[in-house]
Amino acid sequence: MQIIQKVIVKQMITENSKYTLQKKFEREKKQLELECQQLLFEQRKLMNKLTQSKTEVEERFEREINFRKDKMLMIDFKIEQLEVLEIGSEIIEREMEAIVPVEVGKDWETIMKERIIVVKDNIIVRIDE
Template sequence: MQIIKKVQVKQIITEKSKEEIKANFLHHKMRLEQECQQLLFEQRKLKNKSGLSKQEIDQRFQREINNRKEKIKLAEFKMDQLDMLEIGSEIVEKEVEALVEVSEGSHWDEIMGNSAVVVKDNIVVRIEE
């Protein structure tokens, strides 16, 4: 029988990977800032239409804008943390699912133990089981 198990993907920080991660954070931050500008534009457009409560429009749009501003702050915090990371450090990048063979007599703790795939510049350098 096969089961699905979560496996961590860890990345070893190099100059190249650090720059790629930082570029991703900057791209995400810029997209959020553009969304804020678009929301402000849509808010002004809706205010000019009659029949809608201006206060309700303001509240709804402000909530969405604040949500995006919080995400911008989080991206900035992550960039600051990234700057502090030393070359050679390992970070957990994501989790993936893996198929694992289970049979009678298998040691459950060994099967379900923490596994990880360690990657350096998009090349697998080791598998921890």
């Protein structure tokens, strides 16, 4: 029998990974800014065509734009936190699922123990089981 278990993937911070993360955050923020501009354009286009319920359209677009602005603020916070992170520290990158074999006679505590994979510059450096 097999069960699915969560595995935490951590990234060990290096100069290279710090730079890569910062560029990734900047790309995400730029994409959100472009989406906001596109939404404003679509809103203006739609407002010119409509004769009624303009407030509903404005509210809908405003919600979408505010949602993206909140995401941009979160990215700014992540960039600030990244700047203070020390080289060698570990951050949680993601959670994944793994298939774990379960057999009669195995120790349940060992099977249910948290599993962590530590990656440094895209190379696995440690597996904690």
